[in-house]
Amino acid sequence: MSDAAHYNFAYLDEQTKRMIRRALLKAVAIPGYQVPFASREMPMPYGWGTGGVQVTASVLGPDDILKVIDQGADDTTNAVSIRKFFERTAGIATTTHTRDATVIQTRHRIPEAPLKEGQILVYQVPIPEPLRFLEPRETETRRQHALEDYGLMHVKLYEDIARHGHIATTYAYPVKVDDRYIMDPSPTPKFDNPKMDMCPALQLFGAGREKRIYALPPYTKVVSLDFEDHPFERTKFDRGCELCGAEGIYLDEVVTDDRGGCMYVCSDTDYCEGRRAAPHAAAPPIREARR
Amino acid sequence: MSTPDAPLLVAEGLSKRYGQRIGCADVSLGIHEGEVVAVVGESGSGKSTLLGLLSTQLLPDAGNVRYRMRSGDERNLFALGEAERRFLLRTDWGFVHQDARLGLRMGVSAGGNVGERLMAVGWRHYGRIRAEAENWLERVEIARERIDDCPSAFSGGMRQRLQIAKNMVTRPRLIFMDEPTGGLDVSVQARLLDLIRSFVGDYGLAAVIVTHDLAVARLLSHRIIVMRHGRVIETGLTDQVLDDPREPYTQLLVASVLQV
């Protein structure tokens, strides 16, 4: 723990954490509203979760147990690095088990195991503005949020259907929060959108480069936008995990050779391992990679 | 007062300065339902400033604009809340820009452009939005097959017609046009003018058209307002002003038109 002695607890100085906590409080008070904050330079590049790390640093206490996932996995470079970062700068305990964690920082996924009260899910957000690609002027999009002038958001969905015959947006699928603000749920797959609705855990979103924080307090209504004749549909997989046999969960395609072979496995590694470790889990035999 | 004969829009004493320069000085006018008013004058005469003030895109230094809402209530436009103002702009009003890029989303399909106003007022049925968009594209003579093409792939004339469809879809009562035929070929202009003329007739649309082209004013408008140095110098029936101009400047304008 020699490193910890050189850094303030969880890397950021206390004044910065207070500033971020004030932004977080405001974000919780106005669900879905993007609160500007004075994002700091972090010892990692933009795009690696600088926003999420600052939020995590501001909410961590010495007794917290941190889990970090990237695309659902605990063992990818980004997840491992951030976990190590807080182990060294805060000296806190870490875990890969969803049920044991008090704070979970995530990039692009919500764990399969249901979250519970008292947990905090911190999202890394690249682009917080859902209207950005339709209206490049920030002055205008802020006004649109203020006035609830959201016709434009449906234009995007309209364009999807016109081009693809269905709403082809499969991630960063826009949602309406608490019947008021339209929010970008960060690039999570739309499969996870329903998990945000009435979630018992606190959900915090941090965008470091864009200097924005937003939040969903526990048990907030989150509705995915759609059309009456093209309702929102959760992504469905016509197969189960080839490792643990789980169905109705989000699958990753893993390429197994250079001849087009691949297999489909749980994106949530903790969930998959848990099922395989449990004695009652009816894990199917691992089949040979298909062509 | 909101008798059927009351004007739709009344401007009183509108003035706007840009530093020392006068944009628009003490302009008053009334526009009735179904009435087309052309504002003419050369560049810098204040006609675009006047259009900006009437359409609440600019704030005046003095004066006010009252408008009779669909509900029949007369409201001072500069006292409207921003949300109310926007709602008015995208339902009861239209704005056709000379530069289509200001009025259209160039990266959104023609159907999406026309459908935007419907979605903004709460339409949430894709099939119905698309059918209405098709309907309006047809009325502005854009082939149905082009519904999924972006305006960036359209000709100048088509873009202007798409702008008109985009505005007309909520059946506005008042439409503002800033040099709608500017920069178009003459034959393309004729088609557009004919379209605007028929919409004005068919839908009882009131319009304020800013143009430096007296032929456009003659063809489309009932009344003309001649502006110079930010002031209205002459106003009257279109044919009266063009055939019997009184002010020296108006006579000069009329005399400068090439006869064909």
Added chain:
Amino acid sequence: MTHDREMIRLRAVAKTFVMHLRGGASLPVVSGVSFDVRAGECVVLGGPSGAGKSSILKMIYGNYRADSGRIEIQGRAGWIDLAHAEPRAILALRKSTIGYVSQFLRVIPRVSAHDIVAAAARQTGLDSAAADRRSAFLLEILNIPERLWRLPPATFSGGEQQRINIACGFAAERPILLLDEPTASLDAANRAAVVELISARKRAGAAILGIFHDEEVRDRVADREVDVRTFSPEVHAA
């Protein structure tokens, strides 16, 4: 329409053109113009070219502005002084009460001859079927070949355009009809057709005020003549 009722009343109307582009030169046209036109009669303005006949007609239509005097028109809701009326009131009078036929057609791009005339017929409230019939009737008696009906008149010959214009002028049946040399340069058959149209409007009780250089036509339609020379500004200045 009651015959003999006054429909147009001019009182001391004066008009001067000021030509600012020619150093503000004043060009007095007429002054002291006073006469009446009654329902069911055709009054002809007489006098040499340049005496101001056309200007008087244009002032009654509201196309030129009168400098002084009154131009009273019997509208649907009573007398209106057109010399002091709002633009909207003038437009309303043109729609309901005053028709005007000049020699020149202002073509509207892309609208067919038939539709131009039918649109004119609809202005006084004919439904579209009746307006179409009226249009076809007029185009036929004015000898417009049927193959041209569906074409925009922009490319027609001068005589054809003039006849389309006459058809427009007679399409809507208004209580007042102003005719500015409608038969100029028409051939005998078409002149006769126009004379018949004028007579029919007269029988129907329209008040007609016209300028006709063609003596034969004038003699056949005119009930009386108003000599514009009596309104010469010199006469009144003296």
